[in-house]
Amino acid sequence: MGKRQAEEPLEDVVSADSPISKKARVEDFPAPEPQRNGHSRPIPSTQINGHGLNNDARNGNGFSGTAHQQEQEPEEAAQSPQFPQSLQAEDGEDEEQSAYSTISRQTAPTEGYSDLYLDTINRSVLDFDFEKLCSVSLSNINVYACLICGKYYQGRGPKSHAYFHALEIGHHVYVNMQTKKVYVLPEGYEVKSKSLEDIKFVVDPKLPKEEVIMLDKVAKDAWDLSGKKYRPGFVGMNNIKENDYFNVIIQALAHTPPLRNFFMLEDLSSTASSELATRFTVLVRKIWNTRAFKTHVSPHELIQQVSRQSNKRFDLLHQSDPVDFLSWFLNNMHLALGGSKTKPGTSIIHRVFQGKLKMESQRITAKADAGDRLRFEEAAEVIVETTRYLMLTLDLPAAPLFQDELDRNIIPQVPLTSILSKYDGVKAQEHLSMRKRYRLLHPLPPFLLFHIKRFSKNKFVAERNPTIVTFPVRSLDMAPYVEPNPAAHPVGEPIWYDLVANVTHEAVRTRDDSVEGEAERKVWRVQMRDRARDEWLQVQDLFVERVATETLFTKESYLMVWERRREGKGKGRS
Numbered sequence: 081m082g083k084r085q086a087e088e089p090l091e092d093v094v095s096a097d098s099p100i101s102k103k104a105r106v107e108d109f110p111a112p113e114p115q116r117n118g119h120s121r122p123i124p125s126t127q128i129n130g131h132g133l134n135n136d137a138r139n140g141n142g143f144s145g146t147a148h149q150q151e152q153e154p155e156e157a158a159q160s161p162q163f164p165q166s167l168q169a170e171d172g173e174d175e176e177q178s179a180y181s182t183i184s185r186q187t188a189p190t191e192g193y194s195d196l197y198l199d200t201i202n203r204s205v206l207d208f209d210f211e212k213l214c215s216v217s218l219s220n221i222n223v224y225a226c227l228i229c230g231k232y233y234q235g236r237g238p239k240s241h242a243y244f245h246a247l248e249i250g251h252h253v254y255v256n257m258q259t260k261k262v263y264v265l266p267e268g269y270e271v272k273s274k275s276l277e278d279i280k281f282v283v284d285p286k287l288p289k290e291e292v293i294m295l296d297k298v299a300k301d302a303w304d305l306s307g308k309k310y311r312p313g314f315v316g317m318n319n320i321k322e323n324d325y326f327n328v329i330i331q332a333l334a335h336t337p338p339l340r341n342f343f344m345l346e347d348l349s350s351t352a353s354s355e356l357a358t359r360f361t362v363l364v365r366k367i368w369n370t371r372a373f374k375t376h377v378s379p380h381e382l383i384q385q386v387s388r389q390s391n392k393r394f395d396l397l398h399q400s401d402p403v404d405f406l407s408w409f410l411n412n413m414h415l416a417l418g419g420s421k422t423k424p425g426t427s428i429i430h431r432v433f434q435g436k437l438k439m440e441s442q443r444i445t446a447k448a449d450a451g452d453r454l455r456f457e458e459a460a461e462v463i464v465e466t467t468r469y470l471m472l473t474l475d476l477p478a479a480p481l482f483q484d485e486l487d488r489n490i491i492p493q494v495p496l497t498s499i500l501s502k503y504d505g506v507k508a509q510e511h512l513s514m515r516k517r518y519r520l521l522h523p524l525p526p527f528l529l530f531h532i533k534r535f536s537k538n539k540f541v542a543e544r545n546p547t548i549v550t551f552p553v554r555s556l557d558m559a560p561y562v563e564p565n566p567a568a569h570p571v572g573e574p575i576w577y578d579l580v581a582n583v584t585h586e587a588v589r590t591r592d593d594s595v596e597g598e599a600e601r602k603v604w605r606v607q608m609r610d611r612a613r614d615e616w617l618q619v620q621d622l623f624v625e626r627v628a629t630e631t632l633f634t635k636e637s638y639l640m641v642w643e644r645r646r647e648g649k650g651k652g653r654s
Contacts, residue, residue, distance in 0.1 A: 315624065
């Protein structure tokens, strides 16, 4: 039987345009409606393949009307407010648009979840003593501390390092190191919970004025997170590398009451004070913190600022001289607090330590005998100058070069009053081609700093004088070394000073592979008085121990801090 011929050529049928739009009509698919027992209602046969044609359309009628309707619907849908703007954009714009622009941040925790993630905080790893630098970018701007691992990260926005840390590691609670506000990331809302007050306090412990005044009057013990007992104010300081010279000076200054009270009570963060003053303030407050998480502090943040400001003259990698550092620190702190270079008493540093000194000098003539070189001649001109000081240098007598068989183990000793005679206005010293003598002037400062000069250096060798200086812990009379002034102080009346802190030196021999065989390593300690208990404690880096008052002078004293006794107090009290 022969095949029936087609009514139209196949080429004409294939090339003909379809009356149905080729665009996907996803919006025409109705969502399956849930029914009982979890079954969904089947899609009607009239909607299969997404056409939704009526009977006339299926029979070939109404094609033109349907096609016209489908051409208009996409335009109407694009103009409909039900379509989000992001979906109306072109495909290329969608790819270029940042994903962070669509992230929404919470301004407050979800109701009933205000304490979310707070149980993940690990207080035992929190250490806010180190410099506030982001652990990724090393930036000090807008730094947050993770309260789970203790690391520092910058920012809390969707592109910040703290935000990525929260997503990748799952640590969600952060505190701003400047404002001390606590946030939950990545949600971004602030947490206001009373359980976080101890963390905010440790970041910058500010004691009320009433507690600061009572620090030297009431004996108070405290306990850290592990239950270890400690005394606020008498805590160890971490020796990171070779910064023990730094630690003893900071400890001594932190136990100078006027200086301590000023930095604990004044708010220097809101003033124009430099970073040096601000960081020293925080360190002093941490030393006297009564709610510390640990029984020691680290000076890392302050010493990093000192290193930058001194052009690495004083840092944590190389041991320096404590007196050199103290001199630099006092002068720079004076300027940091707004003090003047010419006007005295313009900062707390000068008001506490600065005094006046009269210096008389006379040229040594060629005809002067060896015994008369230090005797002032009445006929010759005497130059009188008045200068100001922050520290008094005391010279030790030369140690004996040779010792006999019986005295080989005896260490030379000298009383403090003997080396103080340098300032009695009578005893002269030779300096270059001049003879000089010194006399202190009224009024004496509230605190005196004595530097006992032990080290001398020449072109060939550095020498140490091991002479022991004996001294009374209380009632040092400074009246014999001050020029009388009835208007300032009654003539003949004593001027009592009591010891506050004593920095000591110890030479420790260590083995060395060099030609010398052995080398001496300097070890610095500081002895401080606990006024509330009337006891003395010795601090060497992290080690704090009690010492007997009678044995304080047995060490090689290098720097002393003396406090002037107030008028009206008896000799046995201070």
